[in-house]
Amino acid sequence: MTQFSVMQKLGCTEILQSLNYSDLFALKDTVASKQINAWTTKEAINVILNCSQNAEELLKRRKVVREAILKYLITHDVVTSASADKQQLIDKVLSYWVQEEWKRKAVINQTKHNILVQARNQELEQKTKEKAAKAKLEVLAQEVKMAKRDLDQARQVEDQLKRQMEEQARKQKEERVRQADEQMRRQVKKQMKKQAEEQARSELEEQIKRKVQEQMREQAQDEAKRQLELQMNIHFNVMQSEAPPLTNGDFDCQVIGEEFCQWFFVLLNSQNPSFGRQPEEWGPQHFWEDAILQFAYSVKEHHTEHHQSSVMVSQRLLSLVKDEQLLFNPNIGQNGMRCVTSPHGIVAIAVAGTIHKNIQCLGIFEQLFGLVRTPVGRSNWKIKYVNLQMKALSGQQEIIQPSLSIELPALMAHLNELSVLLK
Incomplete structure (x- = not known):
C-alpha cells in the first residue's frame, strides 16, 4: 500500500x-x-x-x-x-x-475550533430565542381564544348569507339551462346540415388522396430502380465522387486506392490542430460494428495492440493524431500503394508513408485496410479491418522515398483472411 x-x-x-x-x-x-x-x-x-x-x-x-x-x-x-x-x-x-x-493540519485544527465555538454560540442563541418564542406563544394563545369567539359569530352571519346566495344561484341556473336547451336544438339542426356537407367533401378528398399515394408509390419504385443502377458509384462514407473507370470488368484498384487514401488521411489528420484545417467529422460511423485494428509499433521495444468494435478502433486511431499529435503522410503512388479486390467486391488497400510531429519526421508506417461495401445507399464503403505498423527512426536516418514492403501476394493473403472473417 x-x-x-x-x-x-x-x-x-x-x-x-x-x-x-x-x-x-x-x-x-x-x-x-x-x-x-x-x-x-x-x-x-x-x-x-x-x-x-x-x-x-x-x-x-x-x-x-x-x-x-x-x-x-x-x-x-x-x-x-x-x-x-x-x-x-x-x-x-x-x-x-x-x-x-x-x-495544513494547524489550519484544519484552528478551523475545527472555530466551528465548535460558533456552534456553542448558536446553541445559546437558539435557547434564548426559544424562551422568547414560548412567551410570545402564550400571548398569542390568549389572542386566538378571543378571535375564535368572534369567528363563531361571524360564521353564523356567513351561513345565513350563503343560504340566500345559493337560492338565488339555483334560480339563475335553471334559467340558463332553459336558454341553453333552446340554443342546443338550433345548433343540432345546423350541425346535421354541416355534417352532410363535410361527409361529401371527405369522400372527395379520400379519392384524391388515394390517387396521390399511387403516384408516390410509383415514384418510389422508380427511385429504387435508379439507386440500383448507381451501385457502381464510389462513395467513401462522406466523400461523393463519380464512379471510377472499369478495368477488365472490375474496379480500377489504383483509382479506388488513391481516392480512399486521400480521403482517409485528410480526415484523420484534420483532428490534429497542427494540420491547419478545420476538423472534419470523425467517428465510428466510418467503420463496421465488428471492425478490427491490429496495431504494432517499434520505438525502443516492439509493442502490439488489438482492438475490436467500431468505437474502439476509431478512438485508438483518433488518439494517435489528437493526443499524441502525430501526422500521417501517405505515399500515394505506384511505389507506396497497392490495391487488390476479390470477386465478392471486398477491397484490400496497403499504403506506406512517413510519420511527423511538428517539424520533425519521427518514422515510417505501413497500413493495410479492408473495405466492404454496405448493401444500401450510393455504394457506401465502410472499413472492416485495419493493420497499422509504425517504426521510429534512429539517429539521423533520413527517408528519401518510403517503399511498400507488402507485395501483391501478401496483400492477396490478407484479402483472403478478410473474406474468411465475413463468413
Missing part, C-alpha cells in the same frame, strides 16, 4: 508533470512492471503514485532527475544550494513537505 501524505502526493504530481513524455512513461513501465496501460499523462502519473511505496522511494528513481526536484524547490521559494546533489535535494523537499503538512 502506498504511503503518501496530501502534500507529498501534490508535490510528487507536480514534479512528475515536469518530466518529458518519454521519461514519464518509461518511469510508469518501471514502477508498474509494464502491467498497467496508460494513454495520457494524467493516467501515467496516477499509475506511478499508486504503485510507489512512498515519496522518497519515488524521488530516488533514476527517471526523476535532479533538475526536476531543484526546479520544484525553486518554484516554491525553498532556499537550497544549486550545487546540492540529488539526495540532499530529496531530503530538502521531504522536509519542506513535512513543514507544509504541519501548517
